[in-house]
Amino acid sequence: MKRLFFLFLLMPGILFAQKEEHYLAGAVPEVDGKVVFSKTIKAPSLSQEQLYEAMLSWAGDYYNGEKNRVVYQKPEEGAIACLGNEYIVFSSSALSLDRTTINYLMRIVCVDQRCDLEISGIRYEYNVSYQKQPEKYVAEEWITDKIALRNNKLLRVPGKFRKGTIDLIDKLFVDATNKINGLVSASASAAAPVTAAAVPAVTSQTAAVTPVVPVSPVVAATPLIAATTTAAAQAQPEVLPVQANVPAGYKAVAADKIPGNIIRMMQNDQMMITVSNGQETDFATLSSGGVGYAFSKPVAFCITESGKHIASLIESASSYTLSFYTEAYRDVLDKNKDNRSKDPDRIQNSGLTLITTSNGNKAFSEAWMIIECKKISLSQQNGTAGAPANGSKILLGEIQNVWIK
Incomplete structure (x- = not known):
């Protein structure tokens, strides 16, 4: 009984440690010194045209603001490019709002049975109270293991940018995966309506949910050229x-x-x-x-x-x-x-x-x-x-x- 009691007391700390592990060493991938997040979504039953139409629809819905924009589309190559511009909110209350603007390039390439996603060129504009102009950072100078971690622990300021960025990337990849999973489910239902099973929605990259369409990392393409200090x-x-x-x-x-x-x-x-x-x-x-x-x-x-x-x-x-x-x-x-x-x-x-x-x-x-x-x-x-x-x-x-x- 005592062991169960102590285990109960330790449970919040264990869960917190598991959650923090998601943001620690290796969580921000680098390719030739550039921060590049990438993901491959496999869809064995779908053609390039089907995947392209699905991802163009998803991108058009998500990147439809004044500064969010689909800037390139080429159906014959299954290629889509989007410029992302949105907020990452660190904390919010009735008296204060701590947030940053994040800009990035989303690249989508669809081929038969597979869709590759890549996010690069990440940069931030952070408004601070002690100056009129926002502070500007690029991912390579701010959220990498070398900059944001010390003794495998997150530093306070760059650490919150790192966590917010990873959470946003997770959300984008999960949303795209669910879009394709829904198309796979619809295709399977049309082919075999009696035996088709519903595709479970992915709710978190870290959640223990196995989607119908397996997701595996993609070898990153050449990333957006990023800034260095001088x-x-x-x-x-x-x-x-x-x-x-x-x-x-x-x-x-x-x-x-x-x-x-x-x-x-x-x-x-x-x-x-x-x-x-x-x-x-x-x-x-x-x-x-x-x-x-x-x-x-x-x-x-x-x-x-x-x-x-x-x-x-x-x-x-x-x-x-x-x-x-x-x-x-x-x-x-x-x-x-x-x-x-x-x-x-x-x-x-x-x-x-x-x-x-x-x-x-x-x-x-x-x-x-x-x-x-x-x-x-x-x-x-x-x-x-x-x-x-x-x-x-x-x-x-x-x-x-x-x-x-």
């Missing part, structure tokens, strides 16, 4: 063999060797987009975007404003450049954040030197890095009809060339 801390990018048509003063590098600190530069208004139609060229400073791999292609995405004069050029252009600058060009970057009217002398007055790439795109020689892109899609960020003229749009492009000084 430019100086970056490893020297791998330079490609000498190539023709490289702008003077630059060296060509592989897309997967783009320095990770450009994510931070994108957030700090150190990136410009330059677009030309042959007769007219315009440029603007952007403050949000990312780079990575989607469907075996290196891609870059950025947020543009429809109210800017450059918007019409972006609409009609098939390619463009993204260029990155040091703080020495802060005045030029700030001055061109809000170019809502046409100014034929703006390039000349900027003090920057316009150059032309071998593909006919424009950039500026003062940039320390230039990324040349082929446009894949341009979609309204809020996804509503009759959107206001100053609404934001998501520009997604395939990276064609990368040049670094």
Whole structure:
């Protein structure tokens, strides 16, 4: 009886320890130094087309907010990409609310009998009381084993980001699994209505529930390029063999060797987009975007404003450049954040030197890095009809060339 009594007293601690174990060493997977969560959902009875339609429906329902958006879909490849933007709430009361915004890229690829999901490019914006601007973090600098754990225990601040992120990833993977399980159940019922059994809903990744469709880890694809602390801390990018048509003063590098600190530069208004139609060229400073791999292609995405004069050029252009600058060009970057009217002398007055790439795109020689892109899609960020003229749009492009000084 005493043993049972002591076991009863210890039970809450045992359950808590089991729950905490879910967030400890190995809970945040890293691939080549990048945080990448991935999952394979097996569906032996379903075709690529069936899985694609199911996942597109799920993604359309979930990513339908002003900043949540399905940004890429290609039925013949079974490919879907979504930009996630939502809150992780740490604590909430009548007097206080502690939460962070999390942004990420969700990649879905469907083939016959299988669906692969991958989440990468995770970054946070955390509002704090002691400053006006939010603190910005990337997953690689904030929730990894090396940063968020000490003696296999969660540190207080990065630990809550780690737990909140893992819980969100669990929810997304479970929701997607239940969507496919429901389709499998419906298919089985149609084939054999007498013997078909109901598919149990998955309620938690850690719960002892065995779904009808087994779920197993997928070998992660190349993850979204993530930020590191400073430019100086970056490893020297791998330079490609000498190539023709490289702008003077630059060296060509592989897309997967783009320095990770450009994510931070994108957030700090150190990136410009330059677009030309042959007769007219315009440029603007952007403050949000990312780079990575989607469907075996290196891609870059950025947020543009429809109210800017450059918007019409972006609409009609098939390619463009993204260029990155040091703080020495802060005045030029700030001055061109809000170019809502046409100014034929703006390039000349900027003090920057316009150059032309071998593909006919424009950039500026003062940039320390230039990324040349082929446009894949341009979609309204809020996804509503009759959107206001100053609404934001998501520009997604395939990276064609990368040049670094």
